[in-house]
Amino acid sequence: MSPVPFDLARIGAGLPVAGVLGELRAALAGGVAVVQAPPGTGKTTLVPPLVADLLHERATGPGPGRVVVTQPRRVAARAAARRLAHLAGTRVGALVGHTVRGDRRTGAGTLVEFVTPGVLLRRLLQDPGLPGVGAVVLDEVHERGLESDLLVGMLAEVRQLREDLVLVAMSATLDAPRFAGLLGEGVPAPVVDCPAALHPLTVxxxxxxxxxxxxxxxxxxxxxxxxxxAADAHARALARDGAADALVFVPGAWEVAQVARRLRETCRGTEVLELHGRVGAAEQDRATSGRRPGDPPRVVVSTSLAESSLTVPGVRLVVDSGLSREPRRDAGRGMTGLVTVAASRASAEQRAGRAARLGPGEVVRCYDERTWAAMPRHLTPELAAADLTGAALLLACWGAPGGRGLPLPDPLPAPALADAVTVLHGLGALDEDGRATATGRLLAVVPVDPRLARGLLDGAHAVGARPAAEVVAMVSDDHRPPGGDLTRLLAELRAGRAPEARRWADEARRLERIATDPAFSAAPAPPAAGDVPADSVTGAVVALALPERVARKMGDTYLLASGTRAGLAPGSGLAGHEWLAVADVTRASGQAAAGTGAVVRAAAALDRPLAERCAEHLLTDEVRTRFEDGRASARRVRALGAIELSSTPVRPTPAAAREAVRAALAEQGLGLLGWSDGADRLRRRLALLHHRLGDPWPDVSDAALLDRLDEWLAPELDALAAGRRVDLAPPLRRLLPWPEAARLDELAPERLTVASGSRARIDYPAADDPAGRPVVSVKLQECFGWAASPAVAGGRVPVLFHLLSPAGRPLAVTDDLASFWSGPYAQVRAEMRGRYPRHPWPEDPWTAPATARTARRS
Known part of the structure; x- marks a missing residue:
């Protein structure tokens, strides 16, 4: 047998994970294992070549098969490939390679290939058998990226058909048993634990x-x-040992640039580097490579990218902002975007650990211990908060709509999944059974969001493949257009003035190749195909991709076809345009949001005819009838989604008017009708009988009355629609059960004859108060000598007496008059007879005549 391709002793020298290679070899005898190792232990560097060597040893055919290693980010995949190639003594693209979006460096002899999860997902869709692949290593599964979660379920299913496929999941946190249970067949996969080799860490x-x-x-x-x-802490660290590099964590690319600029102004003699997904490859390589002899001290300002996905060599100091940027979905506004949140404590611990890999280190946290205690323990899995449109399409193409039957780490949230399915139906990507259509499979091939893929497909017909690819490449890569103007940004990218112009051009060429593929060009042309003015190309492609985000200016804000309102960023050059195609709208407050709760971050101008062509399926022309201000009215409305284009008053039809009344009652409740005193009293009486006696006495709650609206109110709907007032007592009597209705006054009388002979009104409890009691408010003197405690509902519900003073103020509340006369009355008499001397206050209330008069008149 030829020698193994990798020298593990050389590659693993000094790496803690080298100590568990024997255990991992034994675990992989079954073909599946989970490695639990903290960041910096060397698992990303050493486990893939170990697996490659194992495949080589076991190979019986023409070749051992390639080891595909997923990294959650492009920067990490490139850095991992570069480091392993260096340690193996080869160049990237030979024994070790990488494939990320827009950048592939592999060859026929490549045995370990680092890829992003999206790359591997699309390979699985093209051929679930993964020909030529002998093993898959899923790195950083603890980060719970959406695509990584999908890969766990899909690869577990693949391995049921391919027992020879070696599968390894690697986690930096203690959730490894979860993945062991998902990947094992019947029994959990073995877990190989590599403890951290941390030096003392000062916090x-x-x-x-x-x-x-x-x-x-x-x-x-x-x-x-x-x-x-960071500047002060780095200066102190340099004073101590003269060699410490620093790593500063902030949430996003904009914050990286701001902090790096400030550090360059203050840290003379120090190299300040930026590390995030949008910097160029050379800058990324510089930040993730070790400091060479003679180089100045370094401060690397990074996003969460450097938490666990890759290692920045030489770091002995970490400065942590305690903030992170995570995707959040706003279902109410139909928006998904990145928001700044407090980092999890698990993330903060991983950040801090970066300082103590090489020797004693220090972490400076730019927050206090109370803030630390309030931080969430773990980060939020992406699938719990992200837009699921792309994931839903991938799963449908896989044959598992919604993830049904797949061993996913967590089920996809039902509301977000339902929204995603609705979007995919609108794109023509799913059939009625939730399976992928031919169009859906076409869209899944494009490595962008399915809506942008649809924009590429339709835009190629409408404006040409090259312009459509340029716009989609720009929108999909999260560029920040100046003033939110995408047309202006596109001009800068074409001219090469934007920092990301080279990467954008590469991506545009790749998307153009996809758009000119015969399968794409044979797809039906969209309604917007035809002449599109040159200055509206960007807006047309964005509108074709995101028709629900076509927007019209309404005063100081824009109304999107989806119904969302949003403001423009201050100083935006888009403010003068009536119509926009919005690519990015995010939650916000303050001046930019103009009170809407959302702000347009990226958009392009277009005109009304083009807006109507691009979003033709959202056009409606209908008569809308509403019940407002006590009467029904109608208008003929032509609209683009939620955007009214024209509105003309018309006479409502009787049927539409009745439906408008029904709809208004369902939305606003029966209080819209205005209950008269008589109708309200009848409803309360019926409610008490229903609550206490049950059937056949009707339920008269709002929900029940709305459900039975046609049974009791149908004849009055025309009158209500015409604006005439209706007494609801007669309609309500239609619900009375027969022959029990004849006993209504007996079981729930309106009045009660008290001892004085007066007929006092009984106040019944509200219809929605099942435990309420009927109340009689009467002057105390009118009840002298009355020992009985009256009850209603066939004697089941005692009447509650509010005994009043001569001035009508409450003196006592009781449902047991006999007990009141024998006890509390004496105290009431002592307090009241001096205040009301003209009224009788006998010592013996049992023998005194009940009266409503004063003592003299009595």
Missing amino acids: RWAPAPGRRTDERGVTRPFLDHVART
């Missing part, structure tokens, strides 16, 4: 005096504080 707290975030995101004063804290 310092450096909270900022003000707020970390406000309605616009991370505050500038807080970023100033992070930069000052």
Whole structure:
């Protein structure tokens, strides 16, 4: 047998995970294992070549098969490939390679290939058998990325058909048993635990005096504080040993740039590097490579990218903002975007651990211990908060709509999944049974969101493959257009003036190749195909991709076809346009949101005819009848989704008017009708009998009356629609059961004859109060000598007496008159007879005549 391709002793020198290679070899005898190892232990570097060597040893055919390793981010995949290739003494693209969006460096001899989860997902859709692949290593599964979660379920299913496929999941946290249970066949897969090799770590707290975030995101004063804290801490570290590099964590690319700029102004003689997904490959390589002899000290400012996905060599100091950026879905507004949140404690611990890999380290947390205690223990899985449209399409193409039958770490949330399915039906990507259509399979091939894939497909017909690809490449890569204007950004990208122009151009060429594929060009042309003005190309493609985000100016804000209102960022050049195609709208508050709760971050202008062509399926022309201000009215409305294009008053038809009354009652409740005193009293009497006696006495709650509206109110609906007032007592009597209705006055009388001979009104409890009691309010003197305690509902519900003073104020509440006369009355008499001397207050209330008169008149 030829020698194994990798020298594990050389590659694993000094790596803690090298100590468990024997255990991992034994675990992989069954073909599946889970590795639990903290960041920095070397699992990403050493486990893939170990698996490659095992495949080589077991190979009996023409070749051992490639090891495909997933990394959650492009930067991490490239860095991992570069590091392993260096340790193996080869170049990237030979024995070790990588494939990420827009960048592939592999060859026929590549045995370990680092990829992003999206790349592997699309390979699975193309061929679930994964020909030529001998093993898959899922790295960083603890980050709970949506695509990684999908891969866990799909690969577990693949392995049921391919027993020779080696499958390894690697986690940096203690949730490894969860994945062991999912990947094992009947019994959990073995878990190989590699303890951290941490040196002593000093924790310092450096909270900022003000707020970390406000309605616009991370505050500038807080970023100033992070930069000052990092500069001071790095200066102290250099004074101690002269060689410490620092790693500063902030939530996003914009914050990285702001903190890095401040550090460059203050840290003379120090190299300040930026690390996030949008910096160029050379800058990423520089930040993730070790400092060479003679190089100045370094401060790397990074997003959460450097938490666990990759290692930044030489770090002995970590400065942590305690913030993270995570996807959040706003179902009410139909928006999904990245929001700034408090990082989890698990993430903060991983960040801190980066400082103690090589020797004693220090972490400075830019928050206090109370904030630490309030941080969530673990990060939120992406599937719990993200838009699921792309995931739902992938699962439908896989043959498991909604994830049905797949061993996923968590089920997909039902509301978000339902919204995603609705979107996919609108794109023509799913059939009635939830299976992928031919169009859906076509869209799944494009490595962008399915809506943008639809924009590429339709846009290629409408404006040409190249312009459509350029717009989709721009929108899909989260560029920040100046003033939110995508047309302006596209011009800068084409001219090469934008920092990301080279990467955008590569992506545009790749999407153009997809758009000109015969399968795409044979797809039916959209309604918008035809002449599109040059200055509206961007808006047309965005509108074709996201028709529900076509927007019209309404005063100071824009109304989207979906019904969402949003403001423009201050100073946006888009403010003068009546119509926009919105690519990015996010939750926000403050001046930019203009009171709407949302702000347009990226859009392009278009005109009304083009808006109507691109979103033709949202056009409606209908008569809308509403019941407002006490009467029904109708208008003929032409609309684009929620955007009214024209509205003309018309006469409502009787049937539509009745339906409008029904709809208004269902939405606003029966209080809209205005209950008269008589109708309200009747309803209360019936409610008490229903609550206490049950059937056949009718339920007269709002919900029950609305359900039976046609049984009791149908004849009056025309009158209500015409604006005439209706007494609801007669309609309500239609619900009375016969022959029991004849006993209504006996079981629930309107009045009660008291001892004085007066007929006092009984106040019945509200219809929605099943435990309420009927009440009689009467002057105390009118009940002298009355020992009986009256009851209604056939004697089941005692009447509650509110005994009043001569001035009508409550003196006592009782449902047992006999007990009142024998006890509390004496105290009431003592307090009241001096105040009301003209009224009788006998010592013996049993023998005194009941009266409504004063003592003299009596």
